[in-house]
Amino acid sequence: MFTLKGNRLPAADVxxxxxxxxxxxxxxxxxxxxxxxxxxxxxxxxxxILFVPRRSLLCEQxxxxxxxxxxxxxxxxxxxxxxxxxxxxxxxxxxxxFKECYLEGDQTSLYHAAKGLMTLQALYGTIPQIFGKGECxxxxxxxxxxxxxxxxxxxxxxxxxxxxxxLLDRNVDLLTPLATQLTYEGLIDEIYGIQNSYVKLPxxxxxxxxxxxxxxxxxxxxxxxxxxxxxxxxAEIRDKNFxxxxxxxxxxxxxxxxxxxxxxxxxxxxxxxxFVSQLPHMQAARGSLANHTSIAxxxxxVTTSEDFxxxxxxxxxxxxxxxxxKVNNYIEDCIAQKHSLIKVxxxxxLQSVCNSGLKQKVLDYYKREILQTYGYEHILTLHNLEKxxxxxxxxxxxxxxxxxxxxxxxxMDDVNEQNPTDISYVYSGYAPLSxxxxxxxxxxxxxxxxxxxxxxxxxxxxxxxxLPTGLQKKRQPGExxxxxxxxxxxxxxAEIAALRFLSQLEDGGTEYVIATTKLMNGTSxxxxxxxxxx
Amino acid sequence: MNxxxxxxxxxxxxxxxxxxxxDDEDDELSQLKESKRAVNSLRDFVDDDDDDDLERVSxxxxxxxxxxxxxxxxxxxxxxxxxxxxxxxxxxxxxxxxQLPKPTSxxxxxxxxxGRTRPGSFQSLSDALSDTPAKSYAPELGRPKxxxxxxxxxxxxxxxxxxxxxxxxxxxxxxxxxxDKLQLLEEAVSMHDGNVITAVLIFLKRTLSKEILFRELExxxxxxxxxxxxxxxIGDQKLLLxxxxxxxxxxxxxxxxxxxHLNIQDPDKRKEFLKTCIGLPFSAEDSAxxxxxxxxxxxxxxxxxxxRHLESxxxxxIFRKHPRKASILNMPLVTTLFYSCFYHYTEAEGTxxxxxxxxxxxxxxxxxxxxxxxxxxxxLRAWNDVDALxxxxxxxxxxxxxxxxxxxxxxxxxxxxxxxxxxxxxxKDRQQLLAYRSKVDKGxxxxxKIDALLSSSQIRWKN
Numbered sequence: 001m002f003t004l005k006g007n008r009l010p011a012a013d014v015x016x017x018x019x020x021x022x023x024x025x026x027x028x029x030x031x032x033x034x035x036x037x038x039x040x041x042x043x044x045x046x047x048x049i050l051f052v053p054r055r056s057l058l059c060e061q062x063x064x065x066x067x068x069x070x071x072x073x074x075x076x077x078x079x080x081x082x083x084x085x086x087x088x089x090x091x092x093x094x095x096x097x098f099k100e101c102y103l104e105g106d107q108t109s110l111y112h113a114a115k116g117l118m119t120l121q122a123l124y125g126t127i128p129q130i131f132g133k134g135e136c137x138x139x140x141x142x143x144x145x146x147x148x149x150x151x152x153x154x155x156x157x158x159x160x161x162x163x164x165x166x167l168l169d170r171n172v173d174l175l176t177p178l179a180t181q182l183t184y185e186g187l188i189d190e191i192y193g194i195q196n197s198y199v200k201l202p203x204x205x206x207x208x209x210x211x212x213x214x215x216x217x218x219x220x221x222x223x224x225x226x227x228x229x230x231x232x233x234x235a236e237i238r239d240k241n242f243x244x245x246x247x248x249x250x251x252x253x254x255x256x257x258x259x260x261x262x263x264x265x266x267x268x269x270x271x272x273x274x275f276v277s278q279l280p281h282m283q284a285a286r287g288s289l290a291n292h293t294s295i296a297x298x299x300x301x302v303t304t305s306e307d308f309x310x311x312x313x314x315x316x317x318x319x320x321x322x323x324x325x326k327v328n329n330y331i332e333d334c335i336a337q338k339h340s341l342i343k344v345x346x347x348x349x350l351q352s353v354c355n356s357g358l359k360q361k362v363l364d365y366y367k368r369e370i371l372q373t374y375g376y377e378h379i380l381t382l383h384n385l386e387k388x389x390x391x392x393x394x395x396x397x398x399x400x401x402x403x404x405x406x407x408x409x410x411x412m413d414d415v416n417e418q419n420p421t422d423i424s425y426v427y428s429g430y431a432p433l434s435x436x437x438x439x440x441x442x443x444x445x446x447x448x449x450x451x452x453x454x455x456x457x458x459x460x461x462x463x464x465x466x467l468p469t470g471l472q473k474k475r476q477p478g479e480x481x482x483x484x485x486x487x488x489x490x491x492x493x494a495e496i497a498a499l500r501f502l503s504q505l506e507d508g509g510t511e512y513v514i515a516t517t518k519l520m521n522g523t524s525x526x527x528x529x530x531x532x533x534x
Numbered sequence: 535m536n537x538x539x540x541x542x543x544x545x546x547x548x549x550x551x552x553x554x555x556x557d558d559e560d561d562e563l564s565q566l567k568e569s570k571r572a573v574n575s576l577r578d579f580v581d582d583d584d585d586d587d588l589e590r591v592s593x594x595x596x597x598x599x600x601x602x603x604x605x606x607x608x609x610x611x612x613x614x615x616x617x618x619x620x621x622x623x624x625x626x627x628x629x630x631x632x633q634l635p636k637p638t639s640x641x642x643x644x645x646x647x648x649g650r651t652r653p654g655s656f657q658s659l660s661d662a663l664s665d666t667p668a669k670s671y672a673p674e675l676g677r678p679k680x681x682x683x684x685x686x687x688x689x690x691x692x693x694x695x696x697x698x699x700x701x702x703x704x705x706x707x708x709x710x711x712x713x714d715k716l717q718l719l720e721e722a723v724s725m726h727d728g729n730v731i732t733a734v735l736i737f738l739k740r741t742l743s744k745e746i747l748f749r750e751l752e753x754x755x756x757x758x759x760x761x762x763x764x765x766x767x768i769g770d771q772k773l774l775l776x777x778x779x780x781x782x783x784x785x786x787x788x789x790x791x792x793x794x795h796l797n798i799q800d801p802d803k804r805k806e807f808l809k810t811c812i813g814l815p816f817s818a819e820d821s822a823x824x825x826x827x828x829x830x831x832x833x834x835x836x837x838x839x840x841x842r843h844l845e846s847x848x849x850x851x852i853f854r855k856h857p858r859k860a861s862i863l864n865m866p867l868v869t870t871l872f873y874s875c876f877y878h879y880t881e882a883e884g885t886x887x888x889x890x891x892x893x894x895x896x897x898x899x900x901x902x903x904x905x906x907x908x909x910x911x912x913x914l915r916a917w918n919d920v921d922a923l924x925x926x927x928x929x930x931x932x933x934x935x936x937x938x939x940x941x942x943x944x945x946x947x948x949x950x951x952x953x954x955x956x957x958x959x960x961x962k963d964r965q966q967l968l969a970y971r972s973k974v975d976k977g978x979x980x981x982x983k984i985d986a987l988l989s990s991s992q993i994r995w996k997n
Contacts, residue, residue: 025767054728054729055729056728056729057729057732057733057736058732058764058767058768061768100763104759104762104763105755105756105759105760105763106728106759106760106763107726107728107756108726108727108728110726111726111727111728114726139726143726333943336902336905336943337943337946338868364819367819368819368823371823371866371867372866372867372868372896372898372902373866373867373868374866375864375865375866376823376824376826376827376830376866376867377795377796377827379789379792379820379823379824380789380792380793383789531793531796532796
């Protein structure tokens with residue numbers, strides 16, 4: 001399998017070439033280039049194209065405009081809606097979903113979400129209860145019910161694995177992705193960006209230390225690492241607050257050292273044999289430890305920097321409701337020093353969300369500074385941010401955020417980063433609003449927060465899907481319910497960590513499986529909302 | 535090319551990326567018999583046909599041995615001699631999804647999607663939807679009901695739309711009356727399927743006048759949004775703007791028009807285009823910004839031409855000492871100001887490239903101006919100019935006694951440019967020196983120097 005690239009196709013002795021792509025117009029241009037650059041002298045090859053998850057009229061039209069449509073013998077679709085990223089995590093990896101749903105009113109990704117959910121139900125049983133909050137959630141639920149009605153096949157006789165489905169619109173909680181994540185995995189994503197469970201890191205810290213090596217073989221290519229729960233150590237530290245990772249790593253180091261020292265105690269042949277058989281595992285563990293120690297060092301360089309501290313301070317001030325109504329000095333400084341535009345946008349949006357919109361004077365001031373420093377063309381991006389509700393003028397002169405914050409206990413002063421007792425540890429004080437809603441739904445239920453729910457955008461609802469009598473199950477006392485929580489518009493690693501935290505609580509009562517349209521962070525999110533040339 | 539199965543396996547399993555192998559024996563999913571059965575019995579989501587069982591399909595998607603398959607063969611579509619090809623057999627429980635949809639004739643949605651074996655014979659999108667006479671496939675006796683019905687013309691809008699979604703035969707031309715067309719649209723919208731809605735909108739766009747189309751869509755929000763998205767995707771800027779004008783969505787009209795400038799590379803053409811944006815119904819604030827954008831580019835073009843000329847003439851010292859690394863075109867305002875303070879600091883207000891002119895034209899606030907000028911002069915190590923900036927009456931409007939807010943920014947700039955400690959001493963500015971001291975590395979030579987100065991009794995500090 002080769003990655004799609006421009007110009008000519010890589011040489012390969014094959015007759016058939018299959019393009020396996022998402023239906024994006026830009027990719028059609030690349031494919032056309034590939035097809036048109038085919039070497040006429042070589043043997044003719046057959047082209048096929050597989051769209052994931054659906055064909056697109058517009059893409060095929062583009063191929064036609066570029067004169068290559070007829071070159072494809074087969075144009076099909078491969079309905080891959082939800083992709084498993086881990087045992088409890090599924091994603092559609094649809095980058096455009098948030099913009100399409102919330103800015104353009106295009107519900108195609110919601111349609112795919114509904115289809116993905118129908119597939120899940122076919123495999124794991126009809127989900128008896130559906131809860132939702134938000135316009136898009138309502139649409140998805142409607143589509144699911146309608147699809148079930150049209151499904152004339154035999155009744156699904158699978159014992160339901162999921163007790164509940166919770167559909168949440170991203171715009172119910174615009175705050176969380178804007179804040180800097182503070183879990184280990186969250187920070188890796190914030191600083192380096194995790195793509196499809198892989199991260200690319202600066203290679204210097206990963207060069208193997210060989211004796212007598214004068215450093216002439218220092219690798220120049222980025223170090224690529226795969227990050228998922230198959231790696232024992234990673235599974236243990238990924239969801240911890242970064243400040244708690246160091247102690248885990250040093251404990252691990254001691255254990256591994258001790259294990260290697262055991263070789264001195266192995267006297268009999270049998271004991272030596274046993275030691276040797278465990279070597280691969282120990283070596284893997286040591287390699288894993290070395291990698292994560294290096295990564296932790298890289299992250300620490302960032303988190304101990306003055307700027308990181310200043311930025312975090314401002315974020316936490318906003319989230320705890322301090323000074324959200326005036327122009328912020330740190331943000332002004334960032335603009336003056338021309339820090340990354342996305343960094344600035346995240347901060348001003350955070351301030352706006354924590355203030356239910358900025359006073360017109362403050363908003364105009366920020367906008368002018370941004371346009372004069374980064375360019376007038378960013379008027380378009382600012383307009384998108386306003387449309388998304390991220391950076392807008394305050395209407396009605398009322399700030400609802402303090403009510404929401406207090407009722408849902410979003411800001412917790414006494415956070416324990418080492419041994420957390422509450423989900424607020426993932427942001428060292430701020431409890432993700434979305435996860436708090438899930439938590440409260442489970443216990444004591446949303447009736448207790450009716451007032452807050454009415455302030456948050458979009459309808460909230462509950463639907464029941466009837467099960468055949470044999471399949472209805474009463475949970476045993478002490479047995480956890482399983483809730484599938486679907487974020488429509490994206491989810492961050494910090495929120496995933498918070499949900500996993502809830503899952504493993506002693507008497508939490510609910511275990512969570514997480515699905516989303518896209519795994520994202522504040523940076524990739526804002527970037528998707530920026531206007532670029534066609 | 536006929537590879538044996540064994541060769542195929544070896545080929546796939548020896549590829550660079552060892553990901554999913556179709557013959558994964560240990561796949562635990564293949565053991566979920568119950569689930570497998572459920573998935574295999576799914577209908578509507580897998581583009582299945584009226585046929586009940588999973589059938590063997592040839593590579594072209596026809597069920598082997600079916601009437602339509604034989605028709606295609608008879609019709610001489612010899613390009614599809616796919617006998618030699620291996621069937622895509624997958625043994626995992628998602629096999630229903632890998633099943634290929636049935637092929638159809640030329641009139642359906644899928645005719646856009648269906649591969650033509652004769653390159654270049656593909657009709658245009660609109661042609662495909664039109665009512666061209668059918669190839670004469672003589673209806674044979676004993677054809678399955680489903681196939682026969684493909685060629686009749688009495689599908690209701692909802693059935694039409696459902697068939698469109700499955701990629702089946704469907705002529706939209708028979709929806710002649712406006713009411714029929716609107717009903718078709720309504721059905722498409724309720725299906726939530728983007729491709730179907732797009733197909734119907736293409737049809738309506740072609741067969742309805744602009745005014746009627748706009749009028750009808752005005753009250754159909756979902757379809758309207760879809761049309762806007764579609765027009766943006768295909769870049770039909772003209773129709774999009776007409777639509778916004780009709781809907782009186784003035785601000786969107788303005789922004790959409792302005793957005794085009796990103797695609798114009800030539801600076802003069804872009805400047806002319808920006809001129810057309812002035813006076814469009816932006817908000818008051820945005821109107822000012824758009825005007826500034828135009829004015830700025832206009833100035834930049836003049837400055838760029840002039841400076842390029844000076845640079846190549848080689849007579850101007852500043853350009854010789856500090857050759858320009860990039861053009862000033864399309865740079866933001868503050869960057870342009872910095873450039874101007876760097877290369878044209880001493881020019882009088884009359885020239886386009888003078889900093890003072892920029893300040894006046896764009897109403898740049900004092901604070902911003904001074905900080906930018908400071909950064910530029912510090913970079914050039916023009917300490918006299920730095921000095922002058924500090925001692926002007928306009929210096930941040932603060933008295934010399936109190937350290938002004940934002941002063942740390944001054945320190946940042948000086949520190950970044952390694953302002954000699956002398957400067958601070960010369961300015962007799964102890965506050966600044968103290969602030970500066972906090973920035974230098976501990977134990978450095980600079981710190982020592984600073985300490986020495988601070989403790990010197992000879993200097994009469996002003997603060």
